Amino acid sequence: MNITLDHILAGISAGGQYALIAIGYTMVYGILRLINFAHGDVFMVAGLIMVYISASSLPIYVSIPIVLLGTVLLGFLIERAAYKPLRSAPRMSVMISAIGVSYLLQNLALYITGGLPKPYPAIPWISDSITIFGATTKRVTVITPVVVIGLVVVLVLLIQKTKIGMAMRAVSKDFETSQLMGIKINSVISVTFIIGSFLAAVGSLLYFSSYQSVIPTSGALPGLKAFVAAVFGGIGSIPGAVVGAFIIGICENLIKASTEMSIFSDAFTFALLIVVLLVKPTGLFGEKVIDKV
Amino acid sequence: MKFGGKVENANFPENTSDFNSYITNAENAGAEVIFAPTSTNYAQLIVEQASAKGVKATLMAGDTWDSNQILSAAAGKDVDIKVTTFYQEGGNPEFDAGFKAWLEGDSQNLTDNGGDAKISAVSAMGYDAYFTALEALKIAGSTAPADVMEALWKVDFTGVTGDIKFDDTNGDAIRTTAYIKVVNTETANWDFVKEQGVD
Known part of the structure; x- marks a missing residue:
């Protein structure tokens, strides 16, 4: 087994991309106790939006904001259409609705793209090849962890220091009481989905700049791995999701470094999920919920 | 014509998009040829990532890679892609x-x-x-x-x-020639290399 800097860089980059998606999962779960299975597919749709926008030859600094706006709008609409009407329904119903939205997005993408892989446009400067300490890689591999850490810091500041952040923390602690205290639940939930979708859009820019091909199921596996990362780090905790994602990204690529075990790289992630749920279900940074009688 | 050499295997799970580690392994093993008989979905990713890494090995595949997707993925990039296929434009x-x-x-x-x-x-x-x-x-x-x-x-x-x-024993097709084509990365087109027989 020959682990080189190449593998570690690839692992850190993959971890960063999973982290951006995992934050979306963990935030929505923290507030709504809902596993938003459609999140991975929102990530894929963001990639498709970029493919189609750049096909109409708009300059890059116009297409990137359009992608971010479009994804945010999509996340907002999904919440309003598929999750809001089910707020008083049993938790299983909302989860089924999320799975339904996921399939809807995948099949819509299949219908629109015709199933053929769409090449993702190369964003200048980010997609260039650079050499670091003898390892040839793309610039985006090095930029990803920096961008992720930056966004996470901004997000944690937002949650700790702003009013809307305080509202989000209150709602995740106790849904009904926050409503009684006068917090506008709809705004808080919409802001959560908006932030999550924004991060997923940034994640898709970085991910598809590394792996420049979009098919309708491109979002399924990264979304699933990001979900495992969120659970591993403690679902509901943002730093936990980020740490979990980096650990999964790095371990996955270290396994790929060995030629015999490389086929088990995905199996490792899902085995980790099972082990975490058996050994420490609240995850690395999760809090034990104490039910006072 | 060179004979002999060592073969190393690699497998990837379904829906992989990240082939960088596999390409790195091939480079570290000193591979002269990377034979990747995958579907065009993965082919696009492999070609793109191999060229980003500046891989010197030749990418080879069977006739699944004989498609426009490969041509557009390889256009303008520094990769050497050869495929075997069963029909060359101009044959009929x-x-x-x-x-x-x-x-x-x-x-x-x-x-x-x-x-x-x-x-x-x-x-x-x-x-x-x-x-x-x-x-x-x-x-x-x-x-x-x-x-x-x-x-x-x-x-x-x-x-x-x-x-x-078809032959009488198994119903296998009696076909003893294939055509080898190489990607011309400047014109984004296939260039005919040779006919390859089984003898």
Whole structure:
């Protein structure tokens, strides 16, 4: 087994991309106790939006904001259409609705793209090849962890220091009481989905700049791995999701470094999920919920 | 012509998009050739990532890579891609002309073909497969599945991709030549290299 800097860089980059998606999962779960299975597919749709926008030859600094706006709008609409009407329904119903939205997005993408892989446009400067300490890689591999850490810091500041952040923390602690205290639940939930979708859009820019091909199921596996990362780090905790994602990204690529075990790289992630749920279900940074009688 | 050498295997799980580690492993092992008989979905990613890493090894594949997706993925990049395929444009001018006319007659056909009117081997082979079935039906004289099965063994005609005949033991196709094509990264087109026989 020959682990080189190449593998570690690839692992850190993959971890960063999973982290951006995992934050979306963990935030929505923290507030709504809902596993938003459609999140991975929102990530894929963001990639498709970029493919189609750049096909109409708009300059890059116009297409990137359009992608971010479009994804945010999509996340907002999904919440309003598929999750809001089910707020008083049993938790299983909302989860089924999320799975339904996921399939809807995948099949819509299949219908629109015709199933053929769409090449993702190369964003200048980010997609260039650079050499670091003898390892040839793309610039985006090095930029990803920096961008992720930056966004996470901004997000944690937002949650700790702003009013809307305080509202989000209150709602995740106790849904009904926050409503009684006068917090506008709809705004808080919409802001959560908006932030999550924004991060997923940034994640898709970085991910598809590394792996420049979009098919309708491109979002399924990264979304699933990001979900495992969120659970591993403690679902509901943002730093936990980020740490979990980096650990999964790095371990996955270290396994790929060995030629015999490389086929088990995905199996490792899902085995980790099972082990975490058996050994420490609240995850690395999760809090034990104490039910006072 | 070089013979001998070492073969290293690698497997990837379904829906992988990140081939960087596999390419790194191949580079570290000193591979001269990376043989990647994958579908075009993965091929696009492999070609793109191999060129980003500046891989010097030749990428080789079977006829699944004979498609416009590979040409557009490799255009303008520094990669050496060779594929073996069963049909080369120009092998049957009448078929080429007719097929291109059909493609250009409807924009949906062009899109399904990958955006332009290049003829990939799988289109020609699909055409031949259809006519093989038709031949079998003619020989059988009936549409009962058992009769058609019997008649398939006796099919013997010249299709677009060459002689179509099956051997008596297993029903394997008797086909001893393939064509090797290389990607011309400047013109984004296939260049014919040679015919490769089994001897």
